[in-house]
Amino acid sequence: DAGVIQSPRHEVTEMGQEVTLRCKPISGHDYLFWYRQTMMRGLELLIYFNNNVPIDDSGMPEDRFSAKMPNASFSTLKIQPSEPRDSAVYFCASSPQLGQGGYTFGSGTRLTVV
Amino acid sequence: GIQVEQSPPDLILQEGANSTLRCNFSDSVNNLQWFHQNPWGQLINLFYIPSGTKQNGRLSATTVATERYSLLYISSSQTTDSGVYFCAVESYDYKLSFGAGTTVTVRA
Numbered sequence: 001d002a003g004v005i006q007s008p009r010h011e012v013t014e015m016g017q018e019v020t021l022r023c024k025p026i027s028g029h030d031y032l033f034w035y036r037q038t039m040m041r042g043l044e045l046l047i048y049f050n051n052n053v054p055i056d057d058s059g060m061p062e063d064r065f066s067a068k069m070p071n072a073s074f075s076t077l078k079i080q081p082s083e084p085r086d087s088a089v090y091f092c093a094s095s096p097q098l099g100q101g102g103y104t105f106g107s108g109t110r111l112t113v114v
Numbered sequence: 115g116i117q118v119e120q121s122p123p124d125l126i127l128q129e130g131a132n133s134t135l136r137c138n139f140s141d142s143v144n145n146l147q148w149f150h151q152n153p154w155g156q157l158i159n160l161f162y163i164p165s166g167t168k169q170n171g172r173l174s175a176t177t178v179a180t181e182r183y184s185l186l187y188i189s190s191s192q193t194t195d196s197g198v199y200f201c202a203v204e205s206y207d208y209k210l211s212f213g214a215g216t217t218v219t220v221r222a
Contacts, residue, residue, distance in 0.1 A: 098208040
């Protein structure tokens with residue numbers, strides 16, 4: 001398996017633009033997670049899905065952020081409009097189940113909003 | 115939410131040295147995991163260890179759930195061990211909370 005695949009690896013955009021981050025989880029993993037990593041706040045859970053359904057989005061910072069999972073092999077995290085404070089590394093992870101470890105993280109997308 | 119504290123924040127080792135990293139957490143947890151973030155940013159799952167002791171090569175981990183701490187041991191450190199080690203606890207609502215990490219630098 002190729003692991004969790006994220007794209008793009010790097011994204012530089014201007015303030016106010018829409019940004020879409022993409023993730024392909026490991027086949028057969030029923031859970032998908034979006035995390036954000038910053039120097040100030042460390043690694044934070046934004047949202048997670050179970051079988052394509054959003055279960056907990058309490059970590060999404062504000063309405064400018066949205067996430068979708070239209071099918072078992074694809075998820076997007078969208079920021080519209082983007083702001084400089086959104087600059088961070090965004091990680092996607094997948095897991096076959098909860099409570100048993102088994103998390104696999106993607107390589108992350110480094111987002112810079114100028 | 116659950117507070118996760120890792121110590122020390124930074125650790126510099128000479129190649130071949132042994133070290134211990136500590137993770138304290140503020141409440142009962144469903145499970146605990148250790149991750150290594152390499153210098154390229156990739157997060158690798160090292161251990162799933164809600165309790166007891168596990169070993170994987172030169173790395174081993176011990177969790178004492180009743181006392182709310184976990185330890186990660188690195189023996190005979192190598193330069194490839196450099197990076198940030200994160201402890202992450204899973205609460206009973208299945209959310210992972212990460213500590214701030216321990217940055218390990220192994221010098222040749």
